[in-house]
Amino acid sequence: LPVLAIVGRPNVGKSALVNRILGRREAVVEDTPGVTRDRVTYKAEWNERRFSLVDTGGWEPDAKGIDASVAAQAEVAVDLADAVLFVVDANVGATSTDEHVVRMLRQTKKPVILVANKVDDVRQEAEAAALWGLGLGEPWPVSALHGRGVADLLDHVLSVLPEVSAVAKEEVGGPRRVAIIGRPNVGKSSLLNKAAGEERVVVNDLAGTTRDPVDEQVEIAGRVWRFVDTAGIRRRVNLAQGADFYASLRTSAALEKAEVAVVVLDVTEPISVQDLRIIELVLESGRALVLAFNKWDLLDDERRGLLEREIEQDLAHVSWAPRVNISAKTGRHLEKLVPALETALDSWDTRIPTGKFNALLAELTAEHPHPLRGGKQPRILFGTQASSRPPTFVLFTTGFLDPQYRRFITRRLREIFGFEGTPITVNMRVRE
Numbered sequence: 345l346p347v348l349a350i351v352g353r354p355n356v357g358k359s360a361l362v363n364r365i366l367g368r369r370e371a372v373v374e375d376t377p378g379v380t381r382d383r384v385t386y387k388a389e390w391n392e393r394r395f396s397l398v399d400t401g402g403w404e405p406d407a408k409g410i411d412a413s414v415a416a417q418a419e420v421a422v423d424l425a426d427a428v429l430f431v432v433d434a435n436v437g438a439t440s441t442d443e444h445v446v447r448m449l450r451q452t453k454k455p456v457i458l459v460a461n462k463v464d465d466v467r468q469e470a471e472a473a474a475l476w477g478l479g480l481g482e483p484w485p486v487s488a489l490h491g492r493g494v495a496d497l498l499d500h501v502l503s504v505l506p507e508v509s510a511v512a513k514e515e516v517g518g519p520r521r522v523a524i525i526g527r528p529n530v531g532k533s534s535l536l537n538k539a540a541g542e543e544r545v546v547v548n549d550l551a552g553t554t555r556d557p558v559d560e561q562v563e564i565a566g567r568v569w570r571f572v573d574t575a576g577i578r579r580r581v582n583l584a585q586g587a588d589f590y591a592s593l594r595t596s597a598a599l600e601k602a603e604v605a606v607v608v609l610d611v612t613e614p615i616s617v618q619d620l621r622i623i624e625l626v627l628e629s630g631r632a633l634v635l636a637f638n639k640w641d642l643l644d645d646e647r648r649g650l651l652e653r654e655i656e657q658d659l660a661h662v663s664w665a666p667r668v669n670i671s672a673k674t675g676r677h678l679e680k681l682v683p684a685l686e687t688a689l690d691s692w693d694t695r696i697p698t699g700k701f702n703a704l705l706a707e708l709t710a711e712h713p714h715p716l717r718g719g720k721q722p723r724i725l726f727g728t729q730a731s732s733r734p735p736t737f738v739l740f741t742t743g744f745l746d747p748q749y750r751r752f753i754t755r756r757l758r759e760i761f762g763f764e765g766t767p768i769t770v771n772m773r774v775r776e
Protein backbone atom coordinates (compact mmCIF):
# COMPACT_ATOMS: atom_id res chain seq x y z
CA LEU A 345 0.00 0.00 0.00
CA PRO A 346 1.14 3.54 -0.59
CA VAL A 347 2.16 5.32 2.58
CA LEU A 348 0.97 8.74 3.66
CA ALA A 349 2.72 10.32 6.65
CA ILE A 350 1.44 13.14 8.83
CA VAL A 351 3.97 15.55 10.27
CA GLY A 352 3.65 18.68 12.36
CA ARG A 353 4.34 20.42 15.64
CA PRO A 354 2.53 19.28 18.79
CA ASN A 355 -1.02 20.60 19.13
CA VAL A 356 -1.55 21.49 15.49
CA GLY A 357 -4.21 18.76 15.39
CA LYS A 358 -2.45 15.78 13.82
CA SER A 359 -4.34 13.24 15.91
CA ALA A 360 -7.66 14.89 15.16
CA LEU A 361 -6.81 14.75 11.47
CA VAL A 362 -5.80 11.09 11.69
CA ASN A 363 -9.10 10.31 13.41
CA ARG A 364 -11.00 12.25 10.80
CA ILE A 365 -9.29 10.42 7.95
CA LEU A 366 -9.84 7.03 9.58
CA GLY A 367 -13.43 8.00 10.33
CA ARG A 368 -13.28 6.73 13.86
CA ARG A 369 -12.27 7.87 17.29
CA GLU A 370 -10.77 4.88 19.00
CA ALA A 371 -7.67 4.65 16.89
CA VAL A 372 -5.72 7.51 18.31
CA VAL A 373 -5.47 8.46 21.92
CA GLU A 374 -5.61 12.04 22.95
CA ASP A 375 -2.51 14.15 22.73
CA THR A 376 -1.02 14.05 26.17
CA PRO A 377 2.41 15.59 26.48
CA GLY A 378 5.06 12.93 26.70
CA VAL A 379 2.74 10.11 25.74
CA THR A 380 4.28 7.50 23.52
CA ARG A 381 2.39 4.99 21.49
CA ASP A 382 3.42 1.73 19.88
CA ARG A 383 1.00 1.87 17.08
CA VAL A 384 1.78 4.41 14.43
CA THR A 385 0.51 2.86 11.21
CA TYR A 386 -3.15 2.62 10.31
CA LYS A 387 -4.99 1.25 7.30
CA ALA A 388 -7.05 4.00 5.74
CA GLU A 389 -9.44 4.14 2.82
CA TRP A 390 -10.94 6.92 0.76
CA ASN A 391 -13.05 6.55 -2.37
CA GLU A 392 -12.29 2.84 -2.34
CA ARG A 393 -8.56 3.37 -2.44
CA ARG A 394 -6.55 2.00 0.39
CA PHE A 395 -3.38 3.45 1.85
CA SER A 396 -1.34 3.32 5.04
CA LEU A 397 -1.41 6.30 7.27
CA VAL A 398 1.64 6.88 9.44
CA ASP A 399 1.05 9.16 12.37
CA THR A 400 4.41 10.55 13.36
CA GLY A 401 2.99 12.56 16.23
CA GLY A 402 2.84 9.98 18.99
CA TRP A 403 5.58 11.56 20.91
CA GLU A 404 4.87 15.03 22.19
CA PRO A 405 8.07 16.44 23.61
CA ASP A 406 8.52 19.14 26.17
CA ALA A 407 9.14 22.64 24.91
CA LYS A 408 12.90 22.14 24.70
CA GLY A 409 12.70 19.08 22.53
CA ILE A 410 10.19 20.27 19.95
CA ASP A 411 12.60 21.07 17.17
CA ALA A 412 14.42 17.76 17.43
CA SER A 413 11.22 15.77 17.63
CA VAL A 414 9.53 17.41 14.67
CA ALA A 415 12.72 17.12 12.67
CA ALA A 416 12.88 13.40 13.50
CA GLN A 417 9.24 12.94 12.46
CA ALA A 418 9.88 14.73 9.21
CA GLU A 419 12.97 12.68 8.58
CA VAL A 420 11.10 9.39 8.88
CA ALA A 421 8.25 10.72 6.78
CA VAL A 422 10.48 11.91 4.00
CA ASP A 423 12.47 8.68 3.98
CA LEU A 424 9.69 6.20 4.09
CA ALA A 425 6.39 7.70 2.97
CA ASP A 426 5.13 8.13 -0.57
CA ALA A 427 3.56 11.48 0.30
CA VAL A 428 3.67 13.78 3.32
CA LEU A 429 0.94 15.86 4.93
CA PHE A 430 2.55 18.76 6.73
CA VAL A 431 0.10 20.19 9.22
CA VAL A 432 0.27 23.78 10.44
CA ASP A 433 -2.09 25.55 12.83
CA ALA A 434 -3.56 28.34 10.69
CA ASN A 435 -4.39 30.41 13.75
CA VAL A 436 -0.82 30.40 14.95
CA GLY A 437 0.84 30.62 11.56
CA ALA A 438 4.24 29.26 10.72
CA THR A 439 6.64 29.14 13.65
CA SER A 440 10.40 28.86 13.54
CA THR A 441 10.01 25.08 14.11
CA ASP A 442 7.79 24.91 11.05
CA GLU A 443 10.27 26.80 8.95
CA HIS A 444 13.06 24.51 9.98
CA VAL A 445 11.07 21.47 8.86
CA VAL A 446 9.94 23.20 5.69
CA ARG A 447 13.53 23.53 4.59
CA MET A 448 13.86 19.73 4.86
CA LEU A 449 10.54 19.06 3.17
CA ARG A 450 11.32 21.36 0.27
CA GLN A 451 14.28 19.19 -0.67
CA THR A 452 12.32 16.00 -1.16
CA LYS A 453 10.95 15.07 -4.53
CA LYS A 454 7.99 13.41 -2.88
CA PRO A 455 4.66 15.20 -2.80
CA VAL A 456 4.29 17.39 0.28
CA ILE A 457 0.82 18.72 0.98
CA LEU A 458 0.51 21.72 3.25
CA VAL A 459 -2.52 21.47 5.52
CA ALA A 460 -3.74 24.58 7.31
CA ASN A 461 -5.70 23.16 10.22
CA LYS A 462 -8.21 24.74 12.60
CA VAL A 463 -9.87 26.71 9.82
CA ASP A 464 -13.28 26.23 11.40
CA ASP A 465 -15.05 28.84 9.35
CA VAL A 466 -14.64 30.80 6.17
CA ARG A 467 -13.35 33.92 7.92
CA GLN A 468 -10.18 32.12 8.87
CA GLU A 469 -9.31 31.23 5.32
CA ALA A 470 -7.28 34.39 4.92
CA GLU A 471 -4.94 33.16 7.65
CA ALA A 472 -4.59 29.87 5.86
CA ALA A 473 -3.77 31.65 2.63
CA ALA A 474 -0.90 33.43 4.36
CA LEU A 475 0.87 30.08 4.56
CA TRP A 476 1.58 30.32 0.83
CA GLY A 477 4.70 32.09 2.01
CA LEU A 478 6.19 28.78 3.20
CA GLY A 479 6.88 27.80 -0.38
CA LEU A 480 5.14 24.42 -0.16
CA GLY A 481 2.44 25.35 -2.65
CA GLU A 482 -1.22 25.87 -1.98
CA PRO A 483 -2.28 25.47 1.65
CA TRP A 484 -5.36 23.26 2.10
CA PRO A 485 -7.63 24.83 4.71
CA VAL A 486 -9.34 22.21 6.88
CA SER A 487 -10.96 21.77 10.24
CA ALA A 488 -9.93 18.33 11.42
CA LEU A 489 -12.28 18.73 14.37
CA HIS A 490 -15.40 19.55 12.35
CA GLY A 491 -14.45 17.83 9.12
CA ARG A 492 -14.54 20.97 7.03
CA GLY A 493 -12.38 20.70 3.90
CA VAL A 494 -11.13 17.19 4.73
CA ALA A 495 -12.93 15.53 1.81
CA ASP A 496 -11.35 17.95 -0.66
CA LEU A 497 -7.98 17.42 0.97
CA LEU A 498 -8.28 13.64 0.65
CA ASP A 499 -9.32 13.91 -3.00
CA HIS A 500 -6.19 15.90 -3.56
CA VAL A 501 -4.05 13.46 -1.57
CA LEU A 502 -5.24 10.58 -3.73
CA SER A 503 -4.45 12.53 -6.86
CA VAL A 504 -0.79 12.80 -5.84
CA LEU A 505 -0.35 9.53 -3.94
CA PRO A 506 0.94 6.73 -6.17
CA GLU A 507 -1.41 3.76 -6.68
CA VAL A 508 1.08 1.40 -5.11
CA SER A 509 4.00 2.25 -2.94
CA ALA A 510 6.84 3.33 -5.22
CA VAL A 511 9.12 0.65 -3.88
CA ALA A 512 6.57 -2.16 -4.15
CA LYS A 513 5.66 -1.26 -7.72
CA GLU A 514 9.12 -1.24 -9.06
CA GLU A 515 9.95 -4.40 -7.16
CA VAL A 516 7.55 -6.85 -8.76
CA GLY A 517 9.90 -9.60 -9.80
CA GLY A 518 12.84 -7.58 -8.52
CA PRO A 519 14.93 -7.96 -5.37
CA ARG A 520 13.01 -9.03 -2.29
CA ARG A 521 12.69 -6.43 0.44
CA VAL A 522 14.10 -7.13 3.88
CA ALA A 523 13.75 -5.04 7.04
CA ILE A 524 16.36 -5.58 9.74
CA ILE A 525 14.74 -4.55 12.98
CA GLY A 526 15.30 -4.91 16.71
CA ARG A 527 16.09 -2.99 19.87
CA PRO A 528 19.00 -0.55 19.89
CA ASN A 529 22.43 -2.21 20.22
CA VAL A 530 21.38 -5.75 19.32
CA GLY A 531 23.69 -5.52 16.31
CA LYS A 532 21.52 -4.44 13.40
CA SER A 533 24.09 -2.21 11.76
CA SER A 534 26.86 -4.72 12.43
CA LEU A 535 24.77 -7.40 10.75
CA LEU A 536 24.05 -5.20 7.80
CA ASN A 537 27.68 -4.25 7.37
CA LYS A 538 28.87 -7.81 7.64
CA ALA A 539 26.17 -9.19 5.35
CA ALA A 540 26.79 -6.52 2.79
CA GLY A 541 30.55 -6.80 3.20
CA GLU A 542 32.47 -5.85 0.12
CA GLU A 543 29.62 -7.06 -2.02
CA ARG A 544 27.54 -3.96 -1.72
CA VAL A 545 26.67 -3.56 -5.35
CA VAL A 546 24.21 -0.79 -5.74
CA VAL A 547 23.68 2.20 -3.56
CA ASN A 548 20.64 3.78 -4.95
CA ASP A 549 18.25 6.56 -4.32
CA LEU A 550 15.10 5.15 -5.84
CA ALA A 551 12.88 6.23 -3.00
CA GLY A 552 13.40 9.75 -4.23
CA THR A 553 15.00 11.68 -1.46
CA THR A 554 17.88 13.95 -2.12
CA ARG A 555 19.52 13.08 1.16
CA ASP A 556 21.00 9.73 2.20
CA PRO A 557 19.84 6.72 0.30
CA VAL A 558 17.08 5.04 2.25
CA ASP A 559 17.50 1.47 1.05
CA GLU A 560 20.47 -0.51 -0.06
CA GLN A 561 20.68 -3.28 -2.59
CA VAL A 562 23.12 -5.94 -1.66
CA GLU A 563 24.23 -9.00 -3.57
CA ILE A 564 24.69 -12.05 -1.39
CA ALA A 565 25.62 -15.38 -2.95
CA GLY A 566 24.53 -14.34 -6.39
CA ARG A 567 21.19 -12.90 -5.46
CA VAL A 568 20.31 -9.25 -4.94
CA TRP A 569 18.36 -8.26 -1.86
CA ARG A 570 16.99 -4.92 -0.93
CA PHE A 571 17.48 -3.95 2.66
CA VAL A 572 14.92 -1.27 3.43
CA ASP A 573 15.56 1.75 5.57
CA THR A 574 19.23 1.11 6.08
CA ALA A 575 19.55 4.85 6.51
CA GLY A 576 17.42 4.48 9.62
CA ILE A 577 19.60 1.66 10.93
CA ARG A 578 22.81 3.55 10.47
CA ARG A 579 21.66 6.91 11.64
CA ARG A 580 22.01 7.51 15.34
CA VAL A 581 19.55 10.07 16.54
CA ASN A 582 20.36 11.94 19.64
CA LEU A 583 17.07 12.60 21.25
CA ALA A 584 17.00 13.32 24.94
CA GLN A 585 13.57 11.70 25.08
CA GLY A 586 11.29 10.10 22.59
CA ALA A 587 14.03 7.88 21.23
CA ASP A 588 11.78 4.85 21.75
CA PHE A 589 8.99 6.40 19.81
CA TYR A 590 11.35 7.37 17.05
CA ALA A 591 12.64 3.80 16.86
CA SER A 592 9.12 2.41 16.82
CA LEU A 593 8.19 4.84 14.05
CA ARG A 594 11.14 3.67 11.99
CA THR A 595 10.28 0.04 12.62
CA SER A 596 6.65 0.40 11.59
CA ALA A 597 7.50 2.41 8.52
CA ALA A 598 10.23 -0.03 7.46
CA LEU A 599 7.86 -2.99 7.90
CA GLU A 600 5.42 -1.23 5.64
CA LYS A 601 8.02 -1.32 2.87
CA ALA A 602 9.37 -4.79 3.54
CA GLU A 603 8.25 -8.28 2.63
CA VAL A 604 10.22 -10.08 5.28
CA ALA A 605 11.57 -8.92 8.65
CA VAL A 606 14.72 -10.09 10.36
CA VAL A 607 14.19 -9.45 14.06
CA VAL A 608 17.62 -9.29 15.66
CA LEU A 609 17.88 -10.38 19.30
CA ASP A 610 20.90 -10.07 21.57
CA VAL A 611 21.60 -13.46 23.18
CA THR A 612 23.56 -11.90 26.01
CA GLU A 613 20.44 -10.26 27.38
CA PRO A 614 17.08 -11.72 28.42
CA ILE A 615 14.36 -11.57 25.79
CA SER A 616 12.57 -8.38 26.74
CA VAL A 617 9.14 -6.84 26.45
CA GLN A 618 10.56 -4.57 23.80
CA ASP A 619 11.73 -7.54 21.73
CA LEU A 620 8.28 -9.09 21.98
CA ARG A 621 6.64 -5.84 21.00
CA ILE A 622 8.78 -5.67 17.88
CA ILE A 623 7.80 -9.23 16.96
CA GLU A 624 4.18 -8.22 17.55
CA LEU A 625 4.59 -5.38 15.04
CA VAL A 626 5.80 -7.90 12.47
CA LEU A 627 2.81 -10.16 13.09
CA GLU A 628 0.44 -7.23 12.79
CA SER A 629 2.06 -6.13 9.57
CA GLY A 630 1.63 -9.62 8.12
CA ARG A 631 5.22 -9.79 6.97
CA ALA A 632 7.33 -12.94 6.87
CA LEU A 633 9.59 -13.37 9.89
CA VAL A 634 13.11 -14.63 10.56
CA LEU A 635 14.64 -14.50 14.05
CA ALA A 636 18.37 -13.78 14.22
CA PHE A 637 20.00 -14.53 17.57
CA ASN A 638 23.09 -12.37 17.49
CA LYS A 639 26.30 -12.11 19.55
CA TRP A 640 26.50 -15.90 19.68
CA ASP A 641 30.27 -15.51 20.20
CA LEU A 642 29.54 -14.12 23.67
CA LEU A 643 27.22 -16.92 24.75
CA ASP A 644 28.37 -19.02 27.69
CA ASP A 645 26.80 -22.28 28.83
CA GLU A 646 24.85 -20.78 31.68
CA ARG A 647 23.27 -18.07 29.59
CA ARG A 648 22.64 -20.60 26.86
CA GLY A 649 20.46 -22.68 29.15
CA LEU A 650 18.49 -19.62 30.19
CA LEU A 651 18.06 -18.55 26.60
CA GLU A 652 16.60 -21.90 25.60
CA ARG A 653 14.03 -21.60 28.35
CA GLU A 654 13.18 -18.02 27.36
CA ILE A 655 12.68 -19.08 23.76
CA GLU A 656 10.34 -21.85 24.86
CA GLN A 657 8.32 -19.55 27.06
CA ASP A 658 8.27 -16.26 25.21
CA LEU A 659 8.58 -17.25 21.57
CA ALA A 660 6.25 -20.25 21.43
CA HIS A 661 3.75 -18.22 19.42
CA VAL A 662 6.33 -17.74 16.67
CA SER A 663 7.86 -21.19 16.81
CA TRP A 664 7.22 -21.34 13.04
CA ALA A 665 9.81 -18.63 12.38
CA PRO A 666 13.23 -19.81 11.16
CA ARG A 667 15.95 -19.07 13.67
CA VAL A 668 19.56 -18.36 12.87
CA ASN A 669 22.24 -18.21 15.55
CA ILE A 670 24.81 -15.75 14.34
CA SER A 671 27.61 -13.45 15.22
CA ALA A 672 27.65 -10.25 13.25
CA LYS A 673 31.10 -9.68 14.68
CA THR A 674 32.84 -12.89 13.67
CA GLY A 675 30.56 -13.70 10.74
CA ARG A 676 29.52 -17.01 12.32
CA HIS A 677 26.63 -18.67 10.43
CA LEU A 678 25.78 -15.54 8.52
CA GLU A 679 25.48 -17.71 5.41
CA LYS A 680 22.40 -19.26 7.01
CA LEU A 681 20.52 -16.01 6.86
CA VAL A 682 19.79 -16.12 3.14
CA PRO A 683 18.28 -19.63 3.07
CA ALA A 684 16.15 -18.62 6.08
CA LEU A 685 14.92 -15.55 4.23
CA GLU A 686 14.18 -17.63 1.14
CA THR A 687 12.22 -20.19 3.12
CA ALA A 688 10.19 -17.50 4.86
CA LEU A 689 9.41 -15.70 1.60
CA ASP A 690 8.43 -18.92 -0.19
CA SER A 691 5.97 -19.67 2.58
CA TRP A 692 4.71 -16.12 2.50
CA ASP A 693 4.04 -16.43 -1.25
CA THR A 694 2.36 -19.84 -1.00
CA ARG A 695 -1.00 -20.44 -2.64
CA ILE A 696 -2.87 -23.63 -1.86
CA PRO A 697 -5.20 -24.62 -4.71
CA THR A 698 -8.86 -24.54 -3.69
CA GLY A 699 -9.46 -28.18 -4.56
CA LYS A 700 -6.59 -29.36 -2.45
CA PHE A 701 -7.62 -27.12 0.44
CA ASN A 702 -11.19 -28.46 0.43
CA ALA A 703 -10.06 -32.07 0.22
CA LEU A 704 -7.95 -31.36 3.26
CA LEU A 705 -10.82 -29.67 5.12
CA ALA A 706 -12.99 -32.71 4.43
CA GLU A 707 -10.32 -34.93 5.93
CA LEU A 708 -9.84 -32.74 8.99
CA THR A 709 -13.53 -32.48 9.76
CA ALA A 710 -14.00 -36.21 9.35
CA GLU A 711 -11.08 -36.89 11.63
CA HIS A 712 -12.15 -34.31 14.18
CA PRO A 713 -15.71 -32.99 13.83
CA HIS A 714 -16.72 -29.72 15.45
CA PRO A 715 -18.36 -30.45 18.81
CA LEU A 716 -22.14 -30.25 18.96
CA ARG A 717 -23.51 -27.00 20.26
CA GLY A 718 -27.15 -26.88 21.37
CA GLY A 719 -27.83 -30.04 19.41
CA LYS A 720 -26.45 -28.50 16.23
CA GLN A 721 -23.13 -28.81 14.59
CA PRO A 722 -21.57 -25.90 12.71
CA ARG A 723 -20.28 -27.23 9.42
CA ILE A 724 -17.64 -25.96 7.07
CA LEU A 725 -19.27 -25.71 3.65
CA PHE A 726 -16.31 -24.58 1.66
CA GLY A 727 -12.93 -22.97 2.10
CA THR A 728 -10.55 -21.03 -0.04
CA GLN A 729 -7.27 -19.20 0.24
CA ALA A 730 -8.34 -15.60 -0.18
CA SER A 731 -4.83 -14.24 -0.55
CA SER A 732 -1.16 -14.90 -0.12
CA ARG A 733 1.56 -12.67 1.35
CA PRO A 734 0.70 -13.80 4.00
CA PRO A 735 -1.52 -16.82 3.33
CA THR A 736 -5.05 -15.96 4.41
CA PHE A 737 -7.84 -18.52 4.34
CA VAL A 738 -11.59 -18.11 4.53
CA LEU A 739 -13.96 -20.79 5.72
CA PHE A 740 -17.63 -20.54 4.82
CA THR A 741 -19.60 -22.15 7.62
CA THR A 742 -23.14 -22.79 8.81
CA GLY A 743 -22.41 -21.38 12.25
CA PHE A 744 -19.66 -19.89 14.38
CA LEU A 745 -16.73 -22.18 14.89
CA ASP A 746 -15.29 -22.31 18.38
CA PRO A 747 -11.99 -20.45 18.65
CA GLN A 748 -10.50 -23.73 19.77
CA TYR A 749 -11.67 -25.42 16.61
CA ARG A 750 -10.24 -22.64 14.47
CA ARG A 751 -6.94 -23.07 16.25
CA PHE A 752 -7.11 -26.78 15.50
CA ILE A 753 -7.56 -26.04 11.78
CA THR A 754 -4.74 -23.49 11.82
CA ARG A 755 -2.45 -25.89 13.60
CA ARG A 756 -3.17 -28.71 11.16
CA LEU A 757 -2.60 -26.37 8.21
CA ARG A 758 0.81 -25.61 9.61
CA GLU A 759 1.57 -29.26 10.23
CA ILE A 760 0.65 -30.15 6.68
CA PHE A 761 2.02 -27.22 4.70
CA GLY A 762 4.72 -26.00 7.05
CA PHE A 763 4.39 -22.29 6.31
CA GLU A 764 7.76 -21.88 7.93
CA GLY A 765 8.44 -18.20 8.41
CA THR A 766 5.04 -16.78 7.63
CA PRO A 767 2.06 -15.84 9.76
CA ILE A 768 -1.18 -17.38 8.50
CA THR A 769 -4.76 -16.34 9.13
CA VAL A 770 -7.94 -18.37 9.05
CA ASN A 771 -11.10 -16.28 8.81
CA MET A 772 -14.68 -17.39 8.91
CA ARG A 773 -17.86 -16.30 7.11
CA VAL A 774 -21.03 -17.57 8.61
CA ARG A 775 -23.85 -18.28 6.14
CA GLU A 776 -27.11 -18.27 8.05
Ligand code: GDP
Pocket residue numbers: 526527528529530531532533534535577638639640641642670671672673674
Ligand atom coordinates in the same frame (compact mmCIF):
# COMPACT_ATOMS: atom_id res chain seq x y z
P1 GDP B 1 22.32 -1.67 16.44
O1 GDP B 1 22.00 -0.55 17.35
O2 GDP B 1 21.29 -2.76 16.57
O3 GDP B 1 22.55 -1.29 15.04
O4 GDP B 1 23.66 -2.37 17.03
P2 GDP B 1 25.18 -2.23 16.53
O5 GDP B 1 25.37 -2.98 15.26
O6 GDP B 1 25.57 -0.81 16.54
O7 GDP B 1 25.91 -3.05 17.66
C1 GDP B 1 25.91 -2.65 19.03
C2 GDP B 1 27.17 -3.12 19.71
O8 GDP B 1 27.22 -4.54 19.75
C3 GDP B 1 28.45 -2.69 19.00
O9 GDP B 1 29.40 -2.38 19.96
C4 GDP B 1 28.85 -3.93 18.20
O10 GDP B 1 30.21 -3.99 17.95
C5 GDP B 1 28.41 -5.04 19.12
N1 GDP B 1 28.06 -6.27 18.38
C6 GDP B 1 27.20 -6.40 17.36
N2 GDP B 1 27.11 -7.69 16.95
C7 GDP B 1 27.96 -8.40 17.73
C8 GDP B 1 28.32 -9.79 17.81
O11 GDP B 1 27.85 -10.65 17.06
N3 GDP B 1 29.21 -10.14 18.77
C9 GDP B 1 29.76 -9.22 19.61
N4 GDP B 1 30.63 -9.66 20.50
N5 GDP B 1 29.45 -7.91 19.56
C10 GDP B 1 28.55 -7.50 18.66
